[in-house]
Amino acid sequence: FFTDVRECDEGNGGCSYTCHNIPGSFKCSCPSGLQLASNGLDCEDANECLDGNNGGCGHECSNVFGSFVCKCRPGFRLDVDARSCNDFENCALNDGRGDCQQICNEIDNGRECSCYHGYQLTRNGVNCTDTNECLEEPRRCHQFCNNTEGSYRCFCDVGFVLDANDVTCSDYDECMYVQPCEHTCKNTFGSYQCGCLQGYRLHPNGSCVGW
Numbered sequence: 369f370f371t372d373v374r375e376c377d378e379g380n381g382g383c384s385y386t387c388h389n390i391p392g393s394f395k396c397s398c399p400s401g402l403q404l405a406s407n408g409l410d411c412e413d414a415n416e417c418l419d420g421n422n423g424g425c426g427h428e429c430s431n432v433f434g435s436f437v438c439k440c441r442p443g444f445r446l447d448v449d450a451r452s453c454n455d456f457e458n459c460a461l462n463d464g465r466g467d468c469q470q471i472c473n474e475i476d477n478g479r480e481c482s483c484y485h486g487y488q489l490t491r492n493g494v495n496c497t498d499t500n501e502c503l504e505e506p507r508r509c510h511q512f513c514n515n516t517e518g519s520y521r522c523f524c525d526v527g528f529v530l531d532a533n534d535v536t537c538s539d540y541d542e543c544m545y546v547q548p549c550e551h552t553c554k555n556t557f558g559s560y561q562c563g564c565l566q567g568y569r570l571h572p573n574g575s576c577v578g579w
């Protein structure tokens with residue numbers, strides 16, 4: 369009659385890990401992450417990345433002995449499930465600037481840098497450089513333009529003053545504000561003319577001298 373032989377009792381049945389006695393036979397099994405070799409005894413690494421599902425990894429699957437790890441492409445972070453990859457908070461560092469010099473904007477699959485008013489993004493997409501507003505058309509200033517870091521200033525020729533709009537120039541009324549003449553003063557566009565009372569003549573230095 370039939371007597372079951374307990375193969376596992378002797379030398380673990382030849383299994384390198386676990387031996388299971390079953391009626392009329394035995395079988396070996398392996399711990400998680402390893403699979404039974406073709407000889408049915410040994411355990412070998414299972415490449416989980418080749419399971420047809422990329423090991424369940426959202427991006428890259430990397431096989432290691434007895435296990436596997438999922439890795440994410442730059443700009444992404446592995447989720448708590450250790451499988452899926454989430455869009456990284458690219459702008460979180462540096463007070464919300466990320467690796468941008470001035471402004472960092474979160475977009476799908478990454479970040480986009482931008483610049484403050486008066487600056488423009490350089491070719492590397494990260495740094496910002498001053499815009500030279502004085503070279504732009506149409507011209508920004510009525511008379512003269514002085515480019516500055518992040519901005520520009522309009523200025524005016526001698527005899528003119530910059531208006532409150534910081535763009536246009538108006539004649540400066542020297543006669544009213546500085547009284548440059550000894551006797552009479554006549555304001556002109558961009559300048560002024562001094563005159564002298566009867567009996568005096570204008571000296572080249574601007575003073576009035578008697579005949």
Ligand SMILES: [Ca+2]
Pocket residue numbers: 486498499500501515516517518519520
């Ligand atoms: Ca500028």
Ligand SMILES: [Ca+2]
Pocket residue numbers: 527539540541542555556557558559560
């Ligand atoms: Ca004037």
